[in-house]
Amino acid sequence: MSKRHNTTLKELAKELNLSISTVSRALNDHPDINATTKQNVKDLARRMNYSPNLFARSFRSQKTNIIGVVVPNISHYFTSTILKGILEEAEIQGYRIIISESNNSEAKQTEMLNTMTQFGVDGILMSLTRKIEKIDDILQTLNRVPIVLFDKVSQKIPCTQIVIDEEQAAFNAVEHLIELGKERIAIIKETENSYNSEKRYAGYLRALEHHSIKIREKIILSTEDISLIHGRRLTNILLSMKKRPDAIFAITDNAAIGAIKALNKFKVKIPEEVAVVGFSNSANSKIIQPELTTVDQPGDKIGRTSVKYLIEEIENPSNDVITKTVEIKTTLVVRDSSLRA
Amino acid sequence: MSKRHNTTLKELAKELNLSISTVSRALNDHPDINATTKQNVKDLARRMNYSPNLFARSFRSQKTNIIGVVVPNISHYFTSTILKGILEEAEIQGYRIIISESNNSEAKQTEMLNTMTQFGVDGILMSLTRKIEKIDDILQTLNRVPIVLFDKVSQKIPCTQIVIDEEQAAFNAVEHLIELGKERIAIIKETENSYNSEKRYAGYLRALEHHSIKIREKIILSTEDISLIHGRRLTNILLSMKKRPDAIFAITDNAAIGAIKALNKFKVKIPEEVAVVGFSNSANSKIIQPELTTVDQPGDKIGRTSVKYLIEEIENPSNDVITKTVEIKTTLVVRDSSLRA
DNA sequence: TTAAGAATTGCAAACGATTGCGGTAACGTT
DNA sequence: AACGTTACCGCAATCGTTTGCAATTCTTAA
Incomplete structure (x- = not known):
């Protein structure tokens, strides 16, 4: 027996002295077929390890x-x-x-x-x-x-x-920071107007407005490549400001982790001095110390x-x-x- | 025109007043076919957006x-x-x-x-x-x-x-610890004798033997579920010993990260007091602080x-x-x- | 002019499964 | 005895492509 052989309807039919169509119908429980015939066919099919060629089937049904x-x-x-x-x-x-x-x-x-x-x-x-x-x-x-x-x-x-619900998720994240007493909340977002970034930014703005917090252009930072490295880079910029932000909302976990790394390096206390929130609930967010508050996307x-x-x-x-x-x-x-x- | 319509050889043939086989051969650059015929066929195929039905093809070639x-x-x-x-x-x-x-x-x-x-x-x-x-x-x-x-x-x-090369990789990792001056090297491995765990354990043993370092059963720890949590748990056990190990080789990054988390918690200096090596070079290994030495698996x-x-x-x-x-x-x-x- | 040979092209089968339709046999009805 | 019904089954077409072989046309040389 060839290694790659697959039993076909034809073989079953030959073995049973039936026509291919009868075998096919028997296997598909067509009412026309006699019960004992069906049983015979099914038994042999099992014994000969028959399984329909799905390609032939797809080919025929165009599905x-x-x-x-x-x-x-x-x-x-x-x-x-x-x-x-x-x-x-x-x-x-x-x-x-x-x-x-x-x-x-x-x-x-x-x-x-x-x-x-x-x-x-x-x-x-x-x-x-x-x-x-x-x-x-x-x-x-x-x-x-x-x-x-x-x-x-x-x-x-x-x-x-x-x-x-990008916008709402971002709104919730930022509102959470506000409820923590933060009011100088920076955001790290994308330069490219991607759907995600745009929506999250909108949520950020809405949260601030809703709580009557002034929007400060200076602490709205963007980067083309929203990654750990640029999260760290932008955070360094934030830290060099005369008036530091008291929270950072990064629209990506990786950027948030970069932020935490930068803060850790300068021994800035998280969350007392600067709180951080990310977005994604990636595996990394539980690895970084302190563990990252983030939006869980199911x-x-x-x-x-x-x-x-x-x-x-x-x-x-x-x-x-x-x-x-x-x-x-x-x-x-x-x-x-x-x-x- | 139906939305899901696909042009077939038959349609091309009809349009060109040729047989299906000629069209097929023309498209497959069969030497039998006249050059101009080929060109005509190909042109029409392009214009009619023809693409072969791969299911039919697979169906026929049984591949x-x-x-x-x-x-x-x-x-x-x-x-x-x-x-x-x-x-x-x-x-x-x-x-x-x-x-x-x-x-x-x-x-x-x-x-x-x-x-x-x-x-x-x-x-x-x-x-x-x-x-x-x-x-x-x-x-x-x-x-x-x-x-x-x-x-x-x-x-x-x-x-x-x-x-x-599980065994060699583990050997190298442990040898690296030995060259660092460590000699009380714990291992965190799996209870189940999985292929990977077994090989890595063998590499660990070989490295110790090769450098004439005593094998201490007490610091050879196993767990069924080789995860962050159990890495932390087992490390806590190691830390509670009278004579602590001076290095931990975890056969998994996650377990190694668990170890680092435990060490961090007890303010054990890494790598001075206890060095840690993992296995996988997962994304997490660059997130944890200190960043994790690990085996990169390509x-x-x-x-x-x-x-x-x-x-x-x-x-x-x-x-x-x-x-x-x-x-x-x-x-x-x-x-x-x-x-x- | 004609036949051999080359160059093109077409016919038809094949791949495996499904299905409309037609066929056969057995049985019942009048 | 003749006809209709029912139950069961097979024929053959079909899906789109490939391919061995036959068929046709065209060249070319004798």
């Missing part, structure tokens, strides 16, 4: 039950938790997942979209690259299969988008929700343009970096 | 160009870096990747193997669950498609295995190598049992937790 996923970076922690949710929900619903990375390159991203549609996926889940300039390519694939965006999204693309829920909406569109195709935005609730995880004394 | 990947936990950092390598190499070689998680459940793992073979993957890359008791299921799928194991492997399964290289060996077996099938073990070199990343004063 693959495969969902393509495109993300900038699979080893980014938050992304991988989303992926976890996607995998779970997809499995429950009987879909398989093909993953690919864009590495934050727009060209790669469109290439991936093309590969996937060509491959015949039933739908695509995508988190966008940092910059997007040519949405035409995306619109073109959107014209062939349904797409659901998550995390890194763009309102310019007319499709369902699953995001967290990655698995985002993943599951994205899958649900996508499958909904796959199985109930409509020609209408769908531009629903679903917001997933977040919670603030308060840790030592902003604990009330 | 899917899909590799299945089964890992315990996709959001584990090291795993995700391996995945990154897998994705890259697979893409280069024209394969697609289907990922699924076993969540460290053996039952789930076999279920996944079945789903994947049924799906028709050309081969499987797998990192095993913590415990494996019934290797029969694995052997059965191994009988249908080639499997390559990586990271969490088992010698009981006769297939290619890609691992890091995840992407493991991923790429795994893919290479698997594809080799896919494309050159042999009926022989292959039981090659490939070891990937690691390097020790020295950071503050073990820096010479």
